[in-house]
Amino acid sequence: MLFSGRAYPELAEEIAELTGVELTPTRAITYANSEIYVRFEESVRGSDAFVIQSHCAPVNEWMMEQLIMVDALKRASAKRITVVAPFYPYGRQDKKHLGREPISARLMADLFRAAGADRIMSVDLHAAQIQGFFNGPVDHLWALPALADYVVEKYGEDEITVVSPDAGRVRLADMWTDKLDCPLAIVHKRRDPDKANTVAVREVVGEVEGHTCLLVDDMIDTAGTICQAAEALLERGAKRVIAAATHPVLSGPAAQRLNESVFEEVIVTNTLPVTADIPKLTVISIAPLIAKAIHEVFEDGSVTSLFDGKG
Structure with missing residues (x-):
C-alpha cells in the first residue's frame, strides 16, 4: 500500500502510477494551532506500507506529518513500514564540527x-x-544514472570535464568521471591574503579550457557556491558550463542567482518540488527509480544496482 504526505503529492502520484498501486485515501488536517491529524480511510492491517513524503520547506511540518503517518500505520497493524524520503531531512547535520552541536x-x-x-x-x-x-535497512538510491544519461544524450559529442565545486564533493565528482569516462577538475577556494577575510579567490585544478564543464553536486540550496564556481570556470576558458544536482532545494536567492548565472543549463531531479520560474532548469523525474526500488523491496528482490550509482 502507498501513502502520500501533503508536501509533494504530485511525485507520489507519479510513483503510484508507475507501480500500478493506487495511493490509499488519507484524511489529513492541520488544526488552527498547527497540530496535524491523519487518518487512513482503508484498512492497512497486514500491509507492506510505503509512506512517501518530500521534505521541502517547511521541513519540520512535513517531517512531523510523516512521523504521525508512520505512527498511525503502526497502531493499525501494518506488517512492514518503509519511510520513503527522497530528500533526507537534516541530512547536512551528520556530524559535530564544534562542541555543543x-x-x-x-x-x-x-x-x-x-x-x-x-x-x-x-x-x-x-x-x-x-x-x-x-x-534497520536503508535503501540508498542514486540519481546519477538518470542524470548522466541525460547529459550523454545532449552533450555526448562534447569534450566534457566533470568539476567538483569544492573539496567536499570530490568523491561525488569522481563517480561522475567513472560514469562518463572523462577527466576531473576541482574548484578550490582560498582566501586572498591581500584582502583580509573579504574576498575568496577560486582556483581551478585541472584542464578546463575549451571543454564543456559539468559542475556536479548532491543539492543546490542558495546556489551561491555553484554559481561562483561556474564563473571561475568561464574565466579559465571553459567552452560552456552546465550543472547537475539531485536535490533542488533552491532557498532564498537561488532562483535569481541561477537566472543571472553563466550556466547554459542546470539539470536536477524532482525529489523536491520546483515552484520558481527558472528557464535554465531541466527537471528529470526520480519517480521511475523510486517505483523500481519499491517494487524490489516489496518482492524481496535485489536493490543493489540502485545503490551503487551504476544503474
Whole structure:
C-alpha cells in the first residue's frame, strides 16, 4: 500500500502510477494551532506500507506529518513500514564540527524508528554514514544514472570535464568521471591574503579550457557556491558550463542567482518540488527509480544496482 504526505503529492502520484498501486485515501488536517491529524480511510492491517513524503520547506511540518503517518500505520497493524524520503531531512547535520552541536540527521533516524518505521528509502544522502544512523535497512538510491544519461544524450559529442565545486564533493565528482569516462577538475577556494577575510579567490585544478564543464553536486540550496564556481570556470576558458544536482532545494536567492548565472543549463531531479520560474532548469523525474526500488523491496528482490550509482 502507498501513502502520500501533503508536501509533494504530485511525485507520489507519479510513483503510484508507475507501480500500478493506487495511493490509499488519507484524511489529513492541520488544526488552527498547527497540530496535524491523519487518518487512513482503508484498512492497512497486514500491509507492506510505503509512506512517501518530500521534505521541502517547511521541513519540520512535513517531517512531523510523516512521523504521525508512520505512527498511525503502526497502531493499525501494518506488517512492514518503509519511510520513503527522497530528500533526507537534516541530512547536512551528520556530524559535530564544534562542541555543543547536535547530530540532527541521527535524531531524524531515531524519530523514524521510534514512530514505528522498519526501513528507510532515500536518494543521494548528503553523507554515506547516515545509513548507519538507522537501526534497520536503508535503501540508498542514486540519481546519477538518470542524470548522466541525460547529459550523454545532449552533450555526448562534447569534450566534457566533470568539476567538483569544492573539496567536499570530490568523491561525488569522481563517480561522475567513472560514469562518463572523462577527466576531473576541482574548484578550490582560498582566501586572498591581500584582502583580509573579504574576498575568496577560486582556483581551478585541472584542464578546463575549451571543454564543456559539468559542475556536479548532491543539492543546490542558495546556489551561491555553484554559481561562483561556474564563473571561475568561464574565466579559465571553459567552452560552456552546465550543472547537475539531485536535490533542488533552491532557498532564498537561488532562483535569481541561477537566472543571472553563466550556466547554459542546470539539470536536477524532482525529489523536491520546483515552484520558481527558472528557464535554465531541466527537471528529470526520480519517480521511475523510486517505483523500481519499491517494487524490489516489496518482492524481496535485489536493490543493489540502485545503490551503487551504476544503474
